[in-house]
Amino acid sequence: MIALSGEFDITTAPAVRARALELIADGHPDLVADLSGVTFCDSSGLGALVGIWRCAKDADGSLTLAVIPDWLGRLLSVAGMDTFLPAYPSADGALAARQGNRTTA
Template structure:
């Protein structure tokens, strides 16, 4: 496992949750991200914002995890938004066409302020 990897849930409100990643998002860490995201979706937070500010590397496993999370969020009536996407990952998203499915914002603050269709849970 990549030693410098961290995953923190930095914000939850209503149906939204922010997951902040730091370090390498790769074959060793992608399953952890996916598992935590699915836990959040199952606990009534299907609208996820993934803060990629601290991501230093992302391989196809990381991209695959994002696609899987997006599908699960969508199936739960939610969404996946990416914030502060590093340039290399942005190019990968564009090359694969995933940039048309996953909205991106320059920061978590921008994603939170723009994402108005937050549904309040009972």
């Protein structure tokens, strides 16, 4: 699981993406991202989520979101990202949904 907090923007998105891709490369293609602490997200943050999702998918994995603030959920919906990024109201719920995957990180 990766937990994000603060601003998810042009300054922080590259490091988040790099860490997620590192986890995927290390054999953990099924990721859960806890977004409960995110206070702001710009197009760089959204782009990082798409990039992480694509890399996970290419590795036969997935990206699942957890504890999304309401404002971010609306942003993901407007961007159409809610159609391919499953979201759960709790980190435990997201982890349970991924439980069948042996490599969840």
